[in-house]
Amino acid sequence: MPEKGEAEKVRVLRNGVLIDGTGKAPIKDAVVVIKGNKIEAVGEAGDVRVPGSAEVIDVKGRTIMPGMIELHGHMAFTWPGQPIDEGLLALRSAHALKQSLDKGITTVRSAGENFKTAFAIKTAQGRGLFVGSRVRVCGGIIAITGGHGNVTADGPWECRKRVREAIKAGADHIKIGTTHRPWRGVEEFTMEELRAIVEEAHKYGKKVMAHAAMMPGMKMAIEAGVDSIEHGPSEFPFEVDDETVNLMIESGIWWVPTLWVFLHERTPEEERWRKMRLEQMPPEEAELSEKWFNEDVRKYAPINFKKCLAAGFKRIGTGTDTMGGSKFHTFGQAHEEAILFVKYGMEPMEAIKAATLNAAMVMGEEEKLGSIEPGKLADIIVVDGNPLEDITVLRKVLLVILDGKVYKNEL
DSSP: OOOTTTTTOEEEEEEEEEOOSSSOOOEEEEEEEEETTEEEEEEETTTSOOOTTOEEEEOTTOEEEEOEEEEEEESSOOOTTOOOOHHHHHHHHHHHHHHHHHTTEEEEEEOOOOHHHHHHHHHHHHTTOSOOOEEEOOOSEEEOTTSSSSEEOOSHHHHHHHHHHHHHHTOSEEEEEOOOOGGGOSOOSOHHHHHHHHHHHHHTTOEEEEEEOSTTHHHHHHHHTOSEEEEGGGGOSSOOOHHHHHHHHHHTOEEEOOHHHHHSOOOHHHHHHHHHHHHTSOHHHHHHHHHIIIIIHHHHHHHHHHHHHHTTOOOBOOOOOEETTOSSSOSOOHHHHHHHHHHTTOOHHHHHHHHTHHHHHHHTOTTTSSSOOTTSBOOEEEESSOTTTOGGGGGOEEEEEETTEEEEEOO
């Protein structure tokens, strides 16, 4: 919420090209009026009344867009048994959210953290103790014993209990791990367990995001009614079959492909760290991991993304699986995910929508986030260029407005 004195403040963005996030044609010479923390009016210059007392920001012909949304980030994830310093994790999380805000990512949906740290960060942000992207948290990743997650649940009633514990702590959504790497077998939860999780979450109005990297675990998660598939066909070490693509389309599921985590250019430091991790694995698993990470997933992630697009699948949002406190990259790469979407066949306008309104719909917050329309929260960025002609200008964010307040202005 705006600070005292900001509630009635009026700001106006003028002299820019507006891409509003809905997929509609851009508005040239656009004017956006912000009152307090909400968008009051949008339109062409001459059609929108500009109050005489307004603070006017001339964007000098650049592109005005909604703030981008990162749907899959880990600010401070820890595995069970891993030594942790929860104070340091909280500071890392706050720093990570500042990094993402600087890039024009105004909202981050957590894909699983250290349980206690996640809610501490949410509380601290709600009290205005640090500046960063608005955060939505789930706590930990609910998984079976030995599964892909850090909050263990076995059996339908224990699954329900874990959901209830997360919601009591303040969860905005629920994250589950249904399958992981191809060498770790098939589905993890039973259908009874999955349905218990989904039913319990939906009862409280919470969406369920499912790490689903393999079939049939992914199919089970869809049939159980989860709201979004994370990774999905991007993580298959084979070409996705028509049956799976059709199931995704018919179910109305959202897909967060996280192409970036599989396809980004790894630094020498990241490669050395990965090699060190391989040395800690059993030899057979390390060999499979090396082939999967360096060959299979890099080959099939683009193939599967293109195949889903060609089949008409459009319910896609931007998430990148970035980690807070990483030595190798800054937190939040939603803009890079949109760039990869275009590289592998998506139209630039659709990629922008994936990073804005689609992403808000994935979270169930499209009534207040994701587009520049009257009545919505004023999460607005300005980029240096036209992303419809060159999607890489999403890397060049000059102005960031979050909740009506200017946090960055390099115009």
